[in-house]
Amino acid sequence: MSHILIIKEIQYTDKLEELFSKEDNIITTIKTLEDGWKIWAKNLNSENPVDIILIERSRINEVVVKFGTRIRRQSNIPILAVSEVEPDVTCTSELDKLTIDFVTSPLSADMIRKRAMKWIKKMGKLQENKEKNIVEQVCRRLDSSRGNITEKISEKSKFIESRGIKIDTEKNLAWDEGKLLELRANEYKLLKYFMENKNQILVKQQILDALKTKEDKTLETNTVAVNIRRLRQKVEKNPSRPTKIKTIRGMGYLWFDDK
Numbered sequence: 001m002s003h004i005l006i007i008k009e010i011q012y013t014d015k016l017e018e019l020f021s022k023e024d025n026i027i028t029t030i031k032t033l034e035d036g037w038k039i040w041a042k043n044l045n046s047e048n049p050v051d052i053i054l055i056e057r058s059r060i061n062e063v064v065v066k067f068g069t070r071i072r073r074q075s076n077i078p079i080l081a082v083s084e085v086e087p088d089v090t091c092t093s094e095l096d097k098l099t100i101d102f103v104t105s106p107l108s109a110d111m112i113r114k115r116a117m118k119w120i121k122k123m124g125k126l127q128e129n130k131e132k133n134i135v136e137q138v139c140r141r142l143d144s145s146r147g148n149i150t151e152k153i154s155e156k157s158k159f160i161e162s163r164g165i166k167i168d169t170e171k172n173l174a175w176d177e178g179k180l181l182e183l184r185a186n187e188y189k190l191l192k193y194f195m196e197n198k199n200q201i202l203v204k205q206q207i208l209d210a211l212k213t214k215e216d217k218t219l220e221t222n223t224v225a226v227n228i229r230r231l232r233q234k235v236e237k238n239p240s241r242p243t244k245i246k247t248i249r250g251m252g253y254l255w256f257d258d259k
Contacts, residue, residue: 002051002120003028003043007036009057019113033067040071051120054112055081060102061091068098078119082112093233097182162195162257163244165235181234186211186227191235194245194255203252228253 003026006017017027026048030036033055040050053071055064060083068079081102087095095102103115158170165181167174172188174181183191193210194202207224232239246254 003048005050005053007055052078060087065094068100160195187231198255198257201254
């Protein structure tokens, strides 16, 4: 059972609360971001803290960014914003930094519900992995004290480099000119796939297949375009005139490496 906070400043979808309720979720619906903040803060240390914040708004702008910044000072709770207008480039960049997901309508209530539940499931797994990593760290320290350190994997085999970007495939980290890139899971997978297939035209279906996971075998049709736009904002000096991730009209996309 999850606690879902819906901030409905404008209604795009019918029956959203009804769909969530069918899964025995706790639904709290209010009308303003300020009231949303109060509800979230009030339940922060309760038996049923809010698991995700869903915002329905006519426009995703700096007001949502300020709200997200306020939340992020205390929590990494998933925030999903739904609007009929896509945010501008500056706002999109700020939303990415705050890991605030956003979609533009028209979308069915069921599609929004599935996206929200996917975030809740992901956060649950992250918490499990965090606890698992703590146990593994303790075990490694114990092994180290006994002199049972496993031989390290070859440094050369775990790195991919192209156009000033370096990926550590073992740690799932990427750097641009030595600066650590803050990438979402799909952005990292997309960057890695491009760099592993540099100077090759990749069609949309190939990229979708590369992004799919065992848990989520279906992705929205706009997934490729959305993730490429976000990735360009992080690896291109001028995202509106990309030199690394090229669009090959009528065919697909290409990671260009002239070396």
